[in-house]
Structures are given as structure tokens and as C-alpha cells.
Amino acid sequence: MSESVLEVSHLRKVYQKRDVLKDVSFRLEPGTATALVGPNGAGKTTLIRILAGLVIPEEGSVSLLGSQNDRELRLARQQVGFIVESAFGYDTMSVTRNLDLRAELYGKPDKAWLEELRQELRLTPEYGVARREQLKLLSLGQKGRYALASALVNKPKLLVLDEPLVGIDRENVKVVSDLLNRLCGEGMTMLLSGHVAEQLQKICSHALLLDKGVMTGPVPMEEVVEEEDGEEEA
């Protein structure tokens, strides 16, 4: 078996005496795109916050990119791109400056890559984002695309995105899907959460299902979407 990019073992998280994650275990293989699907309150954000190191679980462990201990885990996080709730950035600075600053946090910014991200994710004047446009003035959809650009500045090996398609219109969902598909094809591993599986179908081949803190799967994406359609019709 190849070395997994992310391995989660027996995670348990308790909030106010209630288990919001119950014995969650899974692994991601390199170059795969996995959906994390579940209704509101299922525990998706809590799981992603644990992966990002923002929340400490009561039990269980996380290994990223083969990390064997806490120090290696912290270092490995520098090769992971996250969107957790809102996008990182300074509201009164421009999109371009924000992306430059974020890239500088990881070392020497790759200017060509940052420009490619701005172009591919339509964060350019032709799509209504002026060169000096302040982050706080972006529309919801533009903010969503900025959040993705910001998670990608360091060309991560693993991308973990909480609800990456929220607020993005149909046309731009295609823009985002095309970019993520290309990056996945080039070997980037992805975990993308959402409460509607259908939206993630164009990117992910299979899904992990989370409900009331209990994980099942992986399940092929078509099966999850079929079930979703059935529930809608019922």
C-alpha cells in the first residue's frame, strides 16, 4: 500500500459533554479527491479544524504526509492548504497584496504561480476585481474564489477545504472545479467538505459520509448523489 497523505485514527471530540466526533478513522491516498459529506451539524468543520491544528481532540491521532510525531505534524501542515470557515486575509488590503503576503509566509513567493491563480480564479479586473480592490469589498462568490487562491499559494501537496463552493455561482463552480481537477490530475490530494454531494461530484471520485459524528465510507460519489436525488424525490 502507498504511503497515505492523511491518516486519521480513532478521533473523538467532545463539546459540552456531547460526542461530536465518534471514533473517526480514514486515510487519503495520494492524488485522490475525496468529498466529506454530511448535514449541518454532522461534525465536518470540527474534523477539519482538528486537521488544521485549531482544535485538539479528546482521543485519536492525525498523521499528515507521513508525520510520526507532533513536531513533524506541525511541519507537514506547511505543505497543506486549508480553508477553514472564513478566508485568511486583511480586509483593507487588496486581493493581490493579500495573496503576496500569504505566499511570503511560506518563503519566497512564486510570482508566476500567484498570477496564474488570479487569472484562473478570475480575480482580475475583467471579472470585476480591480488590481487594488480591497478584500472587504469582494462579493461572496469572489471571496470564495479568493479563499481558494489563498489556500493554494504554496502549491500544497494536500488541500483541505471546508465548504469550498458555498456562495459561488454555477459558472464559477465550473471555473473552480476545472482548476481543482487539473491540480488533482497533477498529483495534489484533496478533501472537500459540503452538505450537498452533487456539487462536489465533478471533482471527487468518492465520499466519506459523516452523520452525527459517525463516519462511514468511502463510497463512490455516484451512489451518494443517487441517494441524495432519491431523498429529494421522496
Ligand code: ADP
Ligand atoms: P458541520 O460542519 O458538519 O456543520 P460542526 O463541526 O460545525 O458541523 O458542528 C458539529 C457539532 O458540534 C454541532 O452540534 C455544533 O453545534 C457543535 N459545536 C461545534 N463547535 C462547537 C464549539 N466551539 N462549542 C460547542 N459546540 C460546538
